[in-house]
Amino acid sequence: MRRFEELFFKTLMILATFIILGSLMMILFAVLKRGLPAMNLDMITKIPSGGFYIGKEGGLLNAIAGSLFIVIGATVLGLLISIPIVIYINIYLPPKSFLANITRLSSDVLFGIPSIVYGAFGFTLMVYLGIRASLFGGILAVTLLITPILIRSMDEVAKLIPKDLKDAALSLGATRYEIIKVILKQISPGITTAILLSVGRAIGDAASVLFTAGYTDSIPTSLSQPAATLPLAIFFQLSSPIPEVQDRAYAAALILTVIVLVLSLTARYYSRKFSKNKI
Amino acid sequence: MSLSLVIPEKNMRYPSEDINESTILTIVNNERKKVVPSSSTILNPLISVRNLNVFIQKNHILKNVNLDLPNKAITCIIGPSGCGKTTLLKTFNRLLENSSEIKITGEVLVDGENIHDRNIDVTHIRKKMGLLSQRPCPLPMSIYDNIAYGPKIHGIRNKRKLDVIVKKYLSAAGLWEEVKDRLNAPANRLSIGQQQRLCLARGLAVEPQVILGDEATSSLDPISSKTIEELFVHLKEDYSIALVTHTLRQAQRIADHIVFMYLGEVVESGPAAEVFNNPKEKLTREYLSGYFS
Amino acid sequence: MSLADHTRYRIFKDILARNIMFGLTVFSLLLAVIIGLGLYFKSAPILNEHSLWSMLSSSSWRPFKGEFGFYPFIMGTLWVTIIAIVIALPLCLLSGIYLSEYAHPFIKRLVDPMIDILAGIPPVVYGVWGVLVVVPFIGDKIAPHFVEYSAGYSVLAGGIVLAIMIVPLIISILTEIFASVPKELRDASLSVGATKWQTIKFVILRKSTPGIFAAVVLAISRAFGETIAVLMVCGNISQVPHSVFDSGYPLPALIANNYGEMMSLPLYDSALMLAALILFVIILIFNAVSRIILVRIERRFAL
Numbered sequence: 001m002r003r004f005e006e007l008f009f010k011t012l013m014i015l016a017t018f019i020i021l022g023s024l025m026m027i028l029f030a031v032l033k034r035g036l037p038a039m040n041l042d043m044i045t046k047i048p049s050g051g052f053y054i055g056k057e058g059g060l061l062n063a064i065a066g067s068l069f070i071v072i073g074a075t076v077l078g079l080l081i082s083i084p085i086v087i088y089i090n091i092y093l094p095p096k097s098f099l100a101n102i103t104r105l106s107s108d109v110l111f112g113i114p115s116i117v118y119g120a121f122g123f124t125l126m127v128y129l130g131i132r133a134s135l136f137g138g139i140l141a142v143t144l145l146i147t148p149i150l151i152r153s154m155d156e157v158a159k160l161i162p163k164d165l166k167d168a169a170l171s172l173g174a175t176r177y178e179i180i181k182v183i184l185k186q187i188s189p190g191i192t193t194a195i196l197l198s199v200g201r202a203i204g205d206a207a208s209v210l211f212t213a214g215y216t217d218s219i220p221t222s223l224s225q226p227a228a229t230l231p232l233a234i235f236f237q238l239s240s241p242i243p244e245v246q247d248r249a250y251a252a253a254l255i256l257t258v259i260v261l262v263l264s265l266t267a268r269y270y271s272r273k274f275s276k277n278k279i
Numbered sequence: 280m281s282l283s284l285v286i287p288e289k290n291m292r293y294p295s296e297d298i299n300e301s302t303i304l305t306i307v308n309n310e311r312k313k314v315v316p317s318s319s320t321i322l323n324p325l326i327s328v329r330n331l332n333v334f335i336q337k338n339h340i341l342k343n344v345n346l347d348l349p350n351k352a353i354t355c356i357i358g359p360s361g362c363g364k365t366t367l368l369k370t371f372n373r374l375l376e377n378s379s380e381i382k383i384t385g386e387v388l389v390d391g392e393n394i395h396d397r398n399i400d401v402t403h404i405r406k407k408m409g410l411l412s413q414r415p416c417p418l419p420m421s422i423y424d425n426i427a428y429g430p431k432i433h434g435i436r437n438k439r440k441l442d443v444i445v446k447k448y449l450s451a452a453g454l455w456e457e458v459k460d461r462l463n464a465p466a467n468r469l470s471i472g473q474q475q476r477l478c479l480a481r482g483l484a485v486e487p488q489v490i491l492g493d494e495a496t497s498s499l500d501p502i503s504s505k506t507i508e509e510l511f512v513h514l515k516e517d518y519s520i521a522l523v524t525h526t527l528r529q530a531q532r533i534a535d536h537i538v539f540m541y542l543g544e545v546v547e548s549g550p551a552a553e554v555f556n557n558p559k560e561k562l563t564r565e566y567l568s569g570y571f572s
Numbered sequence: 573m574s575l576a577d578h579t580r581y582r583i584f585k586d587i588l589a590r591n592i593m594f595g596l597t598v599f600s601l602l603l604a605v606i607i608g609l610g611l612y613f614k615s616a617p618i619l620n621e622h623s624l625w626s627m628l629s630s631s632s633w634r635p636f637k638g639e640f641g642f643y644p645f646i647m648g649t650l651w652v653t654i655i656a657i658v659i660a661l662p663l664c665l666l667s668g669i670y671l672s673e674y675a676h677p678f679i680k681r682l683v684d685p686m687i688d689i690l691a692g693i694p695p696v697v698y699g700v701w702g703v704l705v706v707v708p709f710i711g712d713k714i715a716p717h718f719v720e721y722s723a724g725y726s727v728l729a730g731g732i733v734l735a736i737m738i739v740p741l742i743i744s745i746l747t748e749i750f751a752s753v754p755k756e757l758r759d760a761s762l763s764v765g766a767t768k769w770q771t772i773k774f775v776i777l778r779k780s781t782p783g784i785f786a787a788v789v790l791a792i793s794r795a796f797g798e799t800i801a802v803l804m805v806c807g808n809i810s811q812v813p814h815s816v817f818d819s820g821y822p823l824p825a826l827i828a829n830n831y832g833e834m835m836s837l838p839l840y841d842s843a844l845m846l847a848a849l850i851l852f853v854i855i856l857i858f859n860a861v862s863r864i865i866l867v868r869i870e871r872r873f874a875l
Contacts, residue, residue, distance in 0.1 A: 002767055016662070016664075016670070017670055023739075024689060081596060113604075114797020117611075120844070175583060182418050186419045204697070403579065434575070
């Protein structure tokens, strides 16, 4: 009887794992099946032309470029905010500092705030500042979204810096500010992982840019112009009644999925390589 | 291994603007004299500890420590593990304050300055002391940059001067011949023994007066640790060396002065010969005879 | 520059850097407060007109008449969230136990990156999958057995899509929780003759209860706020769902769908910002609670 119960649950466990992996396969398969036929060179090299939304010529370059601009801008801004915070709580503050722990907790909590809230807040901020939906607005909202991710994943690695390394540099008479370079070098794989993770999150997120970045058929040339993004390209084109336009949504979904796949596998590779070095 | 020692100048002035190898050698020749204190009262101690108490998270780690460490000699701090040896060492260069919930009372005088004086800059204290930790801890950069890191921080930018410094201290640590062809290789490619000598050279490059060693040979193979020991013996002609030692044998081999600690207190301290041959305290005798460890 | 000046300059840089970093850290702590206040100020106009309770309990959503009843949207959110948790939790518990207790290291090495990928897939792609696979499946295969008509765009579709979306989050927390159960405890149970499964059932699961609770709370808050994927498959009809095959209109979808018109009607933007504020407050509380539980567990593990 005991054996039967164990066998029964073990079967269920394997089944559950298969359902989860099966869902992943189904998602990838669905995107591939509909996306591949719709894919062509025009999609990634051209911006939408006149009759694009009734199924005529054009591509998604506007959305690819817009996503890229927003992600790069947000990542740079996010790093400028998060690196000093991570350095501060790991180098300047003592190990069990209350401020450090509360900062970790708050970045954990902010990490859980949905992107639609960041989008809505970004929007109110833009109204307050008098900015219209634009590349800058999108960058602002996405920065809010990814900064907690950057802090969390860099902090994971920074926490592991051996105390000896800090002591070694400090005992040469360096100030804490002067050992930052050493520490950054030590956690550079962690920074890479953090960037990859947050880029993956940023590039795929629709709800935060919905209010803030707007949408346009051209490639933005300044921060005050609206910018299209890949997730919104998918979202808008899928709601079109015209099959050709819907196909482009699938092509866009394929592009996005491939980008995200590459990012998350690279991030994994990097973090594993790093953890190997630890042992 | 040949120990072609080029012993650094003992000069408080820094940045040492006018070093070149010939001046170093003249200074070396002038200063080569051995000072080993022979009585238990130490004249001109480099480090004096007065009524030092250290609490970590309400645990009384160091209890009323009073101590003088002689200049230009090797002092070995011995005692069972957990007796506060390492804590004592880390109070010397104020690294302890990086941990949380620390309370320190009493005085530590280095060269006459109280290191816990509010007006004293902590980097100034640390520059006076090179620390060699248990495991070698090369900075994540090249061999060259490891040595040049300290001098650069303290204001030397001239590449030619840095070259001279790097060569000088790598030689002092007996490492120059082994690494001169790959100065730009990452430091962590060196063997553990080489890394430890690199760390020693890195510490010497900021021209300290004291070398602190925290069980500096415990993670090394016997040959490497012999090399480091020999280096210490040479270096004591110019530096004051304080070592926390995990083996009594090592202390017997190289110590001029012994400090025996037990449960956060200094039980006995004095010249090595006296402490080893004729310990005054029962506890010391028991420890030396291997009664406990 | 003399040595003393140089040292003073270095210390000045150190102190300057420290203050800037301290400022940024405090700013990051205040961010949650700032977001809350920002949303509150934008939603203040509608809170002056109507009481919060009357809006939460009213079913009538007629922005052009100035009626803003959130009840259907709250119910939509609840339905979708509950369905998602009901599906995801057993899957994750079973799979999590399997991966951390039974699975061969080789299988773990194979499955772990797949879970990572699942976590990385953007919501909008989940939505595409929902539209392509889940919605037709419900509309054509499942619903006809139970109800007369359903297009498939339903709270069930939203729940299924959400369930798969929160799986990676729950599994990663669960495996950490299971790993934090001390080995001595397992050994103690095994050494009195318990089977592996009994050990899991009586020792590991019991010991992990707070962690599982935290994981569920975290998953709920994730499901609560998910926007695009749910928006794409839920049907978005402002009604209180009565069965899993009915369409629903969760709060985040409401915000996302109407941002275009929200400046055109009085109080409309205020109402949507109030919706965002409600989401924010609920999720903030849920997140804080579960994170505090998880930090406690981690600390116990570390000791």
